[in-house]
Amino acid sequence: MKKYLLSFLVLITLLICPSLVVSANVTTKDRLNDDAKLFSWGESSDIKDKLKELSELYDADIIVATTKDPALPEVDLEDLELGEINLEQASLKETATEEPDIDEPVVEERKPQFSKSKRVMDYAALFTKEEFKDIAKQVNALSKQYKLDIVVITTNDILGDGSYADFDASLERFHDENGYDRDSVFLGINMDPDNREVIVQAYGKSQKYIPDEVAYNITESMVSDLKAQKYAKATNTFIKRANNRLSILLEPFERKLPKIEKGDYLIDDAHILTNEQKQIYLNKLFKKNENHDIDLYVITLDEFDSYSSLSGYVDTLADENGLNDNVGILAILLGDAHREVVMAGYGEKNTRSYLTDARCQNITDSLTDDLAAAKYTDALDTYLSQAGMYVTMKELPVPLSVILTELFISAMLGVIYVCILIYNASAHSKATRHTYQEPGSAQVLARIDNYTHTTVTKTKIESSSSSGSRSHSSHGRSRVGGGGHSHGGSRHSSGRSRF
Amino acid sequence: MVIQYKCPDCGADLFYDAETQKMKCGSCGYTNDITATNDKNGRIDPAALNDNVHEINGDFEDFQEQSTFTTFNSNDAVHYVCRNCGAELITSPEVTATTCSYCDAPMVLGDRLSGCMAPALVVPFTISKQQADEAFTKWRKRGKVTPTEFQQASRVKSLTGMYVPFWLYDANGRGEGHFHATKKRSYRSGDYRITETKHYDVYRKVSINYDKIPVDASKKMPDAMMDNLEPFDYKDLHNFAPAYLSGYISEKYDFTDTELFPRLQQRTNRYTQNFLMSTIKGYSSVTATGTHYETRKRNSYYTLMPVWMFAYQYKGKEYMYVMNGQTGVVVGKPPISVPKVLLRFSVFTIICFLILYIITYFGGTIS
Helix, strand or coil: CHHHHHHHHHHHHHHHCHHHCCCCCCCCCCCEEECCCCCCHHHHHHHHHHHHHHHHHHCCCCCEEECCCCHHHHHHHHHHHHHCCCHHHHHHHCCCCCCCCCCCCCCCCCCCCCCCCCCEEECCCCCCHHHHHHHHHHHHHHHHHHCCCEEEEEECCCCCCCCCCCHHHHHHHHHHHCCCCCCCEEEEEECCCCCCEEEEEEECCHHHHCCHHHHHHHHHHHHHHHHCCCHHHHHHHHHHHHHHHHHHHHCHHHHCCCCCCCCCCEEECCCCCCHHHHHHHHHHHHHHHHHCCCEEEEEEECCCCCCCCHHHHHHHHHHHCCCCCCEEEEEEEECCCCEEEEEEEECHHHHHHHCCHHHHHHHHHHHHHHHHCCCHHHHHHHHHHHHHHHHHCCCCCCCHHHHHHHHHHHHHHHHHHHHHHHHHCCCCCCCCHHHHECCCCCEEEEEEEEEEEEEEEEEECCCCCCCCCCCCEEEEEEEEECCCCCCCCCCEEEEEEEC | CEECCECCCCCCEEEEECCCCEEEECCCCCEECHHHHCCCCCCCCHHHHCCCCCCCCCCHHHCCCCECCCCCCCCCCCEEECCCCCCEEECCCCEEEEECCCCCCEEEEHHHHCHHHCCCEECCCCCCHHHHHHHHHHHHHHCCCCCHHHHHCCCEEEEEEEEEEEEEEEEEEEEEEEEEEEEEEEEEECCEEEEEEEEEEEEEEEEEEEEEEEEECCCCCCHHHHHHCCCCCHHHCEECCHHHHCCCEEECCCCCHHHHHHHHHHHHHHHHHHHHHHCCCCCCEEEEEEEEEEEEEEEEEEEEEEEEEEEEEECCEEEEEEEECCCCCEECCCCCCHHHHHHHHHHHHHHHHHHHHHHHHHCCCCC
């Protein structure tokens, strides 16, 4: 029984990843090396025939080896994960000409024809065995988790015969031609001595989470390590940050924010408050929230790659936690690169009358100074009083200043009306020039219209800007520091740094 | 000399009836046309009336200052006797028609209406005493800010029909002026708004003839009130006949046409300016740098105009109102009710505010 199981395993190994099959002493003529003595003579020759047939068919040596060395199967199983999807494509595309070491990455100098099964390709040989294994492990795990491909490619030239305009384009084509997932994230390290660069690309829906400026930030954060030739460390930075970004996409609350229960009014992930302060503000929020329908929340974050989607992040957060009615969330992002504060209100009634866009903007506007000066408790006090006031006071559909202006105008009209009434209380002469003018007698005796000169004035026209609004959720957003923006239209987002 | 018109049928007093515009007998209902009773006392120089000289093209100076009648004030006779009852009538010197204080018979003082004191023209009453009273009541009720009490209670102390002396002037007005005028054109060029202003020197000289502008010649009637009675309809302008005064009170002028000319000038100069400015067109702004207006009298007519006078008592104060006896226009300041003014103001303000508020509420925010 055990014998058959093992043979089945080896056969599978053969079929799936022929190039990785390992033998101690294998020649091209002898493709079966049955060190473990698993097969009978008849079986052996049968297998040999089939191997020969396959090898000739694919113009590649397909080798089966069995061994009693206990370490080997573990390694096999680990690497088998690399490609468990497309057997046919894999076997067709494989062109291994020499016996590869199980731990070594495939290194090719030819124009690449990669298997989809591979997510780490170290053509520039930047990683040690252990590093390679570690990176491959992480990348595979993440790819599986997010159901997309995270790919790391290093190269000495720009992947091929120079027919590509730049590294960016060649990576894009590489992505297209090798059947990677639509939503892949690529890291490319080009070690071409003339043009050393690092690129992060995001495709499909990953773009949303790794927009251009985020990709750029990732590459920037890698540059120093790359310069110091700490390639693995740099790659790990990429993986960590890509993970951070993508985790928002799929499991936003597992990573940063635990499930928000009713009463978790203060979540201080940026650790801006001492435990004592935290308790004080939590109590204050409790007291405030007890007194009215709208619950106010405060969330602080330190790790967040995109300021541009902080409000989107807050939206998702609120949505996932069912905080979509009568809720106001203040999110303070205190990242290294981006500092931002977002105030969001949820619930139709709430956003229409209480935490409206304008009010949310007022809140963030009044907080930015304190936040920039790191006076977090002051900022929270301001938030509590201001938002606390807003949630108890319905916003007038028309601003008070406008109402007062209208009242003033109305009163003026009223005064004019009354004056006219009083004036008209007694009759006034309706006689005019025309009443007494003798018909036809009005004559112009002289008429001169002399043009003298022209004067010209120039004034600069001030352009005005407009802003849109959203329904059902209101936002105010202020940037505390850092900047940049994502642009649409591209089918992938990317950032690139030279080092 | 007292003129009293008697009914040929019954011998009762005839008086002028505003509704039929005829002489009427109060007793038997006999009526008679004015022309028939006209004793030709009021003569008028037909040439003066038909002064169709069109001298607007520069021969202004040739206008002859001419009044239809030269005026003087020499009549001191105040002693008249009623032919009906023989009572002695004591009048102030300016009264030319009145009623006997004893028998109420109409009395026209003919000698004060003859010669140089004879009016040239008259606009007779077309609104009778009853109609005047009704119209006045209507007018009182129409007031939007007058006290309710004033509107409702009829406290007319006296209602008198009176022929008020006026001078009607024919005049020629001249005006000239220098102006600085501009034409503005504004267009956009890139990020700039360019405003081009063309400057002009403008000069105008105009002439205009006026026909029978009335100016009241009675000292006792406030000028502003008399001005506000205008306009009178000149289709009813008749040659004067003493019969028109029968049954009404009448006075002779207190000011001569020469004395009143400055008041006329104020008006004609305003009219001339109005015409002159109307000839400057097509400019964005016009500023006068120097103007000159003058008026020359062409003719003046001593004319009697019909006015109903109301003395109205309200809260211990006497208010005077006058009504144009021809058109029914009422002039005079009614009392103003402060609560009514405040109510009107409040209601109007609230309505305005609601309209504005609704506009901003549905039209989105303004600011």
